[in-house]
Every structure is written in structure tokens, then in C-alpha cells.
Amino acid sequence: MSEEEQPDSPKRQKAFDLLASVAVFARKNGIALNDPTLVDSFMAAAAPRLREALADPALIHGSRVERLFEATVLSLGHFKLLKTEDVGRVHAAETLRAPDFRIVLDDGGQWLVEVKNVRRTDPSRQELRMSRKYLESVQAYADAVGTPLKLAIYWSAWRFWSVISPERFRTRSGGLRVSMQEAMLASEFERLGEKLIMTKPPLRLVLSAATDVPRSVSDEGLPNFMIASARIYSRDVELTDPKDRKLAQVFLFHGEWKVEEPIALTEGDKIVGVEFVANPVEPTHQGWEGIGFASRIFSSFYAEQTIDGDQVIQLDGEPAPDWFAPLANWDFKNSKLPLFLGVIQPSHGP
Structure with missing residues (x-):
């Protein structure tokens, strides 16, 4: 050469x-x-x-959650610009703390976002507290650049995100105190594309066996074969459109429904494939069933890349911008994957 x-x-x-x-x-x-x-x-x-x-668990988990928030926003796909804000030097007349991110929203508005991780094992004691000094330092930066400040809180025991305006939860001493329930009611995360996703069960994945190679079922009932094709169904309707198949695959692998043990499909003594069936853990039998918030579904995927047991093994995981961005223009009329998308608006409490 x-x-x-x-x-x-x-x-x-x-x-x-x-x-x-x-x-x-x-x-x-x-x-x-x-x-x-x-x-x-x-x-x-x-x-x-x-x-x-x-060796600092708080630092490691907090850093991972910052990157999780960034990857979640990228995957939800409802923004014009997302930038890390707390890098580089800040010269100011007073002590300021730059929030973690700057986001330009779809409507042209801007947020400065400080990300916080609440990591408590007791599910009934989920609460974020912030000192007056800390809150005033990030608020002073936001005021100096004329941009609203938001807190993005990850309730890790539940894998829930909430994005709140801190002024609603200031204490008399000037700090902040908010429970998970209060934060979820006041959350503005829907402005970044957060959605409650519902569909009709079951979802099914059928792996068909190749017929030109040996195939069998062991004495223990385990199928032994080579995969010739993978078909995905919503109820009894096969999904053939690539967007339908992609989203259904995301739901099967990372959604909140339970995937049952594989079912062997046979013809006589020959195996012809296996079937995986996903159904709600606690079905309502109302037709539509929730399969999860978009952010929770993505958090499960991110955890597979970054968590091993209770140990953080990576800070950065891959975003998935092709997962949920299509929901903004979903073809509800022609899609064979039935979807019902819920948008949770914040309450206007005191």
C-alpha cells in the first residue's frame, strides 16, 4: 500500500x-x-x-446521577440545547455556585438545573434537604445570569425523577425541604418530554427455530435450537413497522411489566421456537395498562450499563435518543402498537 x-x-x-x-x-x-x-x-x-x-460513595453516586440526568434529557429529546454549566472558572463579586446544567427548552425558555440524588433505603422516608448557604449560592448564580433555577431530584429507591422550582419549598430559615410526594406533585419534568406510557397487554416476543439444523428439547425441558427469526406482537398483532418494533422491544426489555419464563413452542417432538410474554405485575383489567414513565424505563437501561449489584462500575452510560423522541409525532392512527401517553402537569400549590 x-x-x-x-x-x-x-x-x-x-x-x-x-x-x-x-x-x-x-x-x-x-x-x-x-x-x-x-x-x-x-x-x-x-x-x-x-x-x-x-472510595467516596456519595461522590460516585452523585456523579453518576448527574450523567443519568443528562442522558435522560437527551433520550427524551425535548430541548434545543443542553450544556454543562459548572465547568470553567467563575469570576464574581460574591461567592456563587454554578448549577450543573443549562437547558434551552423547545419553547425558547431557559433553565439552570442543579441535580440532586436522594439515596435512602427506607421507601417511606424520601426527603431532600438543602442548607440556606448552598441554595443561596446556586440561586445567586441563576439571578446573576437572569435564568430560572430548577432542582432535578432523583429518588433512587424508586427510580423517579422530579424537576421543581425551589422557591416553593423554602423553609423559614431559608433552606429547602421537600418530600418525594411533594416533589412529584410539583414536578415540571413534562416540559422536557416526560410521559407516562400505557399500552394494551400482552407484549410477546417469538423466537422461531431454524429448520435446517438440529433442534430439540432436553430432558430438563430446555430448548436447544438456532434462531431463524424474531417476531414481536402486541396481543395477537405482529409488529412489522420498525418504529413499532423498536419501541415494543424497549418495553419488553426495560419496561415495568413482568416477562414470564420462556414457553417452548413445539410440533410433535420438534421445537419450533420459544415465546416470551410480558404482562403487568398488577393488572387493572381496564384495557390500557401503564408500562412505566419514559424516564424510569430509561433509568433501568442506564443502570444495566453503570451498576453491578449495589456498586457503581461506570459513571457514563449511553443515551437512547431514538427511543422516545418519536413519541412527539407518533402515528396513533396507523401504528399497530397501541399507545396512550399521559402528561403529568404540576400542581399549583402554595
Whole structure:
């Protein structure tokens, strides 16, 4: 292969953030950037701080939830711009704290969003408290740039998100106190595309066996075959449109219905496939059944990428912008996947 024919090597992203950290360290310690000892000195100083950070559960879980919020907003798809706000230097006449994100909404309005994780095991004691000093520091930043402040709260025991205006829950001392129930009633998350999704059960996945290779059922009842096709059904109607199939697949794998043990499909002594059936855990028998809030469905997917048991194994997971964005223009008339979308409006309490 000639030099002209060689493919371009992939471009490596420049380490701006790392260089900035090194520059701060070098200046603080009086080391020139071209000093050959700088890298080793920086690594030696960074190692214990990194180990300390990795051993801090509150920091790890809080950082993961910040990234979960970002990925959830990207997946819901109702925004014009989403930007990390709390990066870079802030020079101000008073002490300010930059909130985590800036969001430009579909209608052109803007929010500054501070993300909080409430991680309590007792499901009956879900409450967020914030000190006056902390709340005033983020509010002062929002006031300085003329943008409304919102709190995005992740109630991790329930995998619920709520987005609230903090002024509704200020205490007499100037801090903040809000329960999960109060936050859910006041939540403005629907402006970012949050929806309660309902459909008609059951959802079914049928994996058909290839007929040109051996297939059998073991003495223990376990099917042994190669998959020839995968068909998805809503009740008894096969879903053939790619958008219908994609969303039904999301519901099957990450929704809140229970997927039963696989059912072997046989003809005589030959296996022809297996069937997986998803139904509501507690059906209402009213026809339409809730399969989950969009954000909860996505949170389950994100947890599979970032959580192992009770341990965080990654901070960043992949967003899924192709999942819920199509709901904004869903073809309710022609789709074979019946959908009922609920939008929860915030209450206008005191």
C-alpha cells in the first residue's frame, strides 16, 4: 500500500481538561510546564486524591446521577440545547455556585438545573434537604445570569425523577425541604418530554427455530435450537413497522411489566421456537395498562450499563435518543402498537 493509499489515522481528542488540571498543579507548586519532572510529580499527587474519590460513595453516586440526568434529557429529546454549566472558572463579586446544567427548552425558555440524588433505603422516608448557604449560592448564580433555577431530584429507591422550582419549598430559615410526594406533585419534568406510557397487554416476543439444523428439547425441558427469526406482537398483532418494533422491544426489555419464563413452542417432538410474554405485575383489567414513565424505563437501561449489584462500575452510560423522541409525532392512527401517553402537569400549590 502506498503512502497515498493509507487510511487517515483516527483523530485523538486533545486533552484540554487534563492540561488545565496540570497547569493548575504546576503553578501551585512552582513547576514549569517544560520541566521533565512535572508528569511524575502530578501523577504522584493525583493518585491518592483519585483513590479517595473512588472510595467516596456519595461522590460516585452523585456523579453518576448527574450523567443519568443528562442522558435522560437527551433520550427524551425535548430541548434545543443542553450544556454543562459548572465547568470553567467563575469570576464574581460574591461567592456563587454554578448549577450543573443549562437547558434551552423547545419553547425558547431557559433553565439552570442543579441535580440532586436522594439515596435512602427506607421507601417511606424520601426527603431532600438543602442548607440556606448552598441554595443561596446556586440561586445567586441563576439571578446573576437572569435564568430560572430548577432542582432535578432523583429518588433512587424508586427510580423517579422530579424537576421543581425551589422557591416553593423554602423553609423559614431559608433552606429547602421537600418530600418525594411533594416533589412529584410539583414536578415540571413534562416540559422536557416526560410521559407516562400505557399500552394494551400482552407484549410477546417469538423466537422461531431454524429448520435446517438440529433442534430439540432436553430432558430438563430446555430448548436447544438456532434462531431463524424474531417476531414481536402486541396481543395477537405482529409488529412489522420498525418504529413499532423498536419501541415494543424497549418495553419488553426495560419496561415495568413482568416477562414470564420462556414457553417452548413445539410440533410433535420438534421445537419450533420459544415465546416470551410480558404482562403487568398488577393488572387493572381496564384495557390500557401503564408500562412505566419514559424516564424510569430509561433509568433501568442506564443502570444495566453503570451498576453491578449495589456498586457503581461506570459513571457514563449511553443515551437512547431514538427511543422516545418519536413519541412527539407518533402515528396513533396507523401504528399497530397501541399507545396512550399521559402528561403529568404540576400542581399549583402554595
